[in-house]
Amino acid sequence: MGCGEFIVKYVLFFANLFFALAGLALLGVGAAVQWQVKPLLDVFDGSFEVAPISAMVVGGVVFLIAFFGCCGSLRESNCMLVTYAVFMIMLMILKITLASLIFVNLGAVTEQIPRWLNAAFNQPNLDEFHQIETTFTCCGTVGGSSYVSLSLPPSCCSAEPCTVLNAHPGCNDVLTEFFRTFGMVIGLLAIAVVSVELVAVVFALCLANRARNYQRRSRY
Numbered sequence: 247m248g249c250g251e252f253i254v255k256y257v258l259f260f261a262n263l264f265f266a267l268a269g270l271a272l273l274g275v276g277a278a279v280q281w282q283v284k285p286l287l288d289v290f291d292g293s294f295e296v297a298p299i300s301a302m303v304v305g306g307v308v309f310l311i312a313f314f315g316c317c318g319s320l321r322e323s324n325c326m327l328v329t330y331a332v333f334m335i336m337l338m339i340l341k342i343t344l345a346s347l348i349f350v351n352l353g354a355v356t357e358q359i360p361r362w363l364n365a366a367f368n369q370p371n372l373d374e375f376h377q378i379e380t381t382f383t384c385c386g387t388v389g390g391s392s393y394v395s396l397s398l399p400p401s402c403c404s405a406e407p408c409t410v411l412n413a414h415p416g417c418n419d420v421l422t423e424f425f426r427t428f429g430m431v432i433g434l435l436a437i438a439v440v441s442v443e444l445v446a447v448v449f450a451l452c453l454a455n456r457a458r459n460y461q462r463r464s465r466y
Contacts, residue, residue: 265312272305327454352429384417
């Protein structure tokens, strides 16, 4: 094996190690967000669940394919490397689509959050809203002033007595920033992974071509 081939082989291996870690990161972020937004399922439009679920699915698939790519690069298997390259191209298209949808729809989703929260806050039963306050460490829609009473619910504060003076920030701002940050993290992570994947696909095809030529020469 020449120096160039050695470099291609191990660059591909470590690139896939990066993909595996990035896939786990994508899976972990999606799972964390999905777990944290459970209290919102009865309040918000369920369509906003698509982003964390998509992140978990893409992250899991990226991890599996990256593991496949690591094995293919070490064994220098033409079949495994070509299959890996094809799946990576499909994943690149999927991640570009996911990032594009997030960036395009993020503003529209965050603009709807105050409307959803205001509707939930005006319901006779505020148990669901108090659960949101506890989960996201926020108070009312715009802060303690959202409540008419001077005595605020315990979910609005970290310590008793709970008043406007020690109340958490309003849920409108807190949740809007939460979803904006989540969307940007997922979108930028997807773009970063795609950029490195493009290099890995080129290296995989080069290594697969070398393995195919070696197999042909070994027959003669």
